[in-house]
Amino acid sequence: MSQRPSLTFRLDPQSGLAPYRQLVDQVRHAVRTGLLRDGDQLPSVRDVVTQITINPNTVHRAYRELEHQGIAEGRAGLGTFITLHLSVAPDATEHGTFEQALHDLVINARRAGIDEETIRELMRTALRQNGNVRS
Template identity: 60%
Template sequence: MTEKQPSILFRLDPRSGIAPYRQLVDQVRRAVETGRLRGGDQLPSVREVVGQVTINPNTVHRAYRELENRGLAEGRLGLGTFVTENPDVHATEAGNVELIRQLQLWAKRARAAGLLDDDMLELLRQILNRDERVRS
């Protein structure tokens, strides 16, 4: 009997400053955007995620609820949680692929210039705060 491969392997970065449930949501979203997860794919059970990343089951439930609220996943009673088949939602999420690539390139260049991750996050916060003040 072969062991079932998980559809996605989660990783959490406790130093990121991003809530663990948000990290799970973001990882599923990125997997959908890049095509690693497709409509109908089953997400790991709460128990499997807890085993992968040593996290509170309530945190996984919260992440899955958020995915359902965004229309990216749906819970099926007794079966688990699945990526939705909704092409409109996936098209919207896929529209961010180029932006993500550009941000990854920027982060690579920033690291090459000697910036640490914390420096990049602070720089991004400053930019967002400036933009927010301009909009107000």
């Protein structure tokens, strides 16, 4: 069995996103960045509720959603494991390119004297204007 990954969940009460979605996003992010790999075991529900203050139903819900998305798979009596099929395999290059572009944008914005709050606001607006595209 593969080793347990060092994934630590956190909840942001200000995000306005349902807690289960936040967990789903964090797993997806961990997969994209390579922190989680094919065959890795997700923390057990009991581990998660010991680690952060969260309703176990929320964790179940998040794991079911990950299964539904084809990113994870529940194995009876064992736990939930990352299963990466090709269709959902992260495009690491594309992700990296975007991250670099964003990085450059932030540097340029700061040079132009745009403060952090304004950057966030512009980012939010851009995301909003491009529809409610869900990951």
